[in-house]
Amino acid sequence: MKIGVYICYCGENIGRTVDCAAVAKACAELPGVVDSVDYKYMCSDPGQNIIKNAIREKGLQGVVVASCSPHMHEKTFRRACSDSGLNPFLCEIANLREHCSWVHEDVPAATRKAIDLVRMAVEKVKRNGELEPIRVPVTKRALVVGGGIAGIQAALDVANAGFEVVLVEKEPSIGGHMSQLSETFPTLDCSQCILTPRMVEVYQHPRIKLLSYSEVEKVEGFIGNFKVTIRRKARSVIEERCTGCGLCVQKCPTKKAPSEFEQGLAKRPAIYVPFPQAVPNKPVIDRNVCTHFRTGKCGICKKVCGRDAIDFEQQDQFVTEDIGAIIVATGYQLYSISKKPDDSAIKGYGEYGYGKYPDVIDGLQFERIASASGPSSGEIRRPSDQKEPKKVVFIQCVGSRDEAKGFTYCSKICCMYTAKHAMLYKHKVHDGEAYVFYMDIRAGGKMYEEFVRRAIEEDGVKYIRGRVSRIYPSGGKYIVKGEDTLAGEPIEIDADMVVLATAMIAQPNAQKLAQVLGVPYDGYGFYQEVHPKLRPVEVSTAGIFLAGACQSPKDIPEAVAMASAAASKALVLFGSDQLEREPTVAKVNEATCIGCFYCQKVCAYNAIEVKEIRDRKGNLVKTVASVNPGLCQGCGTCNATCPSKSIELLGYTDEQIFAEITALG
């Protein structure tokens, strides 16, 4: 065997703690090593050339690079090998930085460990085999889950690039939370005015198939080759027949259901369209409220419909779509502090009386009150008596940045939207007073700080640094008791209305959907990206991308930017007809496999399939496990589980691992 060893100083990162020259000298003596060189920056062009030239000139059969983590530069060095005609999988990395120099201080000891690490890698590379990348076909069709602004943007980007999109939205209409907003910071442009044209564009796009009032039920397959089952919930209205005339909605005698779109501030009928600009503009029957479904009587909507579009018998339907890439844009919910779920760590805010006092409302409710299309047509009225509130207190960080009662994280958008709320209030109620209780103002973003300054300086919003300890009603007012920590004094404000900037939290069913999709999630239920900086829209399951607030709290510009990023990742995938995947996957020895399928039980990626082996006459000889290389992530769990030692992980065979361990002895 002819093995080359290349020791990198990584500037001072390795060189400070490991005597690289000594390592190179010691490694030159290892059996099979014909070349052992140390160099300041092995990943640089001259560094790579040392390796490339050695492969050509010395006819190397294996290369060990002793440098940083393989996460960092394994690809770089393997490419260098392959440029010189050596199979890239004959290159191994010994991690002298993260596993050695960064975690030790003693130079002689670290140097000894470095030599051990290289010796292990040398013994491993001697047993490496040549591997070829796996190629799989790509279905050039994207699924977008969630029809808020992030999902809309992602769907339009992919569709405008020439590929088909299936957009699934669980609510009767697309538009998401953005459709509920009055005006948006920092420009105060009307939310509906900028959103609804996009919604219509989605609806009319020849390459977008919109499935509203639908949910993803099952995802099978793998990157480029997903098979997705979607549940189309029974709308009780035949979409193809309905023209959206609205007669059924007008005539429905049940008008007492709280409107989801109006955040409970107004009522809607049992058959309803969430809001007038809904897309699709087709109603849905709320079967829990509808008299027909509760008592079997009524049926007025069916009688008045000129198109015979009402179908009380409709059932949930399932459709299956072939998909190449999935963009998840399921968004967020506001933390409702009045209801604390039994299974969560939320302690609630009983002292604020939200859900108990009608005029203590949350941010989305204020959006509806301030919206021109809202229950009071944009006039600021408090819910209890429809009077114009003359003194409004806004409280930031309710549930956010509060380990004791809510969540540790910052919801990020509340500083901005609270400034906007206070500003909108002052614009509409000139003689009104607006107070904001804050912890500190986080207004990072283009024109954001300027926006907050404008609220304070031009619109005269009074900012008080401190927390509120209690809100209680007294004589038609709400006494807000808090502390002004700058003045060092307790403060009491007799407000007419209180707006709580409650935390943005993950959707209640986020974890369930994550399990269906195979997407990892964090302790809060937000979806987990692969790398917080360098791979922010990818997840560890290949072919699935994230957009918007399902990953963490985000404002509209961020959600839109992330959606376009996710779309571009999907388009990268669609750019080639075949996909190359790492060949380091599990492989079954069919001769020794006993067909116990323990491997199938432990595989987290559903990559193990049942294969029947038949003789020439077609008689079944035995059933064995078989690995789908498109799905296998090379984790090795099956390898460790197999009782008959019939599964090997290519590139990490038992022989290779044992050789490494033996080299240590």
Place this chain on the structure above:
Amino acid sequence: MKIGYFPGCSLGGTAKEFDISLRAVMKALGVELVEIDDWSCCGASSAHASSHLLAVSLPARNLLLAGQQGLTEIVAPCAACYSRLVIAQHEVANDAGLKAKVERAIESPLPAGEIRILNVVQLFERIGPEKLQAAKRVDLAGLSIAAYYGCLLVRPHEITGFDDVEQPVIMDAILAATGARLVDWNFKTECCGGAHSISHKPIVTKLSKKILDDARQSGANVVAVACPMCHSNLDMRQVELRKEGGHQDLPVLYLTELLGLALGLGRKELGLDLHFVRLPEQAQTAPQENRA
């Protein structure tokens, strides 16, 4: 049913009627109260303001005695005693280093098993509303009660495990057994001023006034408490409030006194004559003026 009893200093002094009424009610319900023999001060506010070790060791000594005397559950009616006992128990259980120091201080290893420490509210929860209902003799239909929890009973939530720190309802649920109306009010857990009663009397008078005013505005004709400090502040400060003028008396009764009335016990048996503001005779059974 046998329950260990840690009266603490208040129940022999300012809160004598709490002790009297608790013993009377327990007797009526057939619960045996066993006073911990040789109990000592819990340390209350002075110990934990001066020495952490002392603040934990004093309650630990009492828990040790209870354990040695075969008591598995004890009731500490005073909210400060209760707070000190549960906090000491919690701290010792979660800090092996502190436990060793405490054991050195009290010159004995602490028993392994945990003693269940109850305040009066939890004691009645333990006894059960069914039993109270069954023993009820008088319907207190004339009373509208504002149940006042104060600060110490409910906090810290991790240790006391009360239903809700800000909007607790479990005392209300127990008092509902008396047949009285429970009012929904704002200051269930608001601070009464506590021990400032001695050093900053005007502050306590002001805070007590706010609590009493809100209770009255919410429709209460009596306030129920489960803490001697709360009681002395809310009851005694009304003397000053009378002098200020414009004040209308609002009787403040211990939870045990109200339950005692419902069990048919006499006013003297419950120590009702020891308050500054007396509950008017027959008030409890008189029909309410407006049961809105």
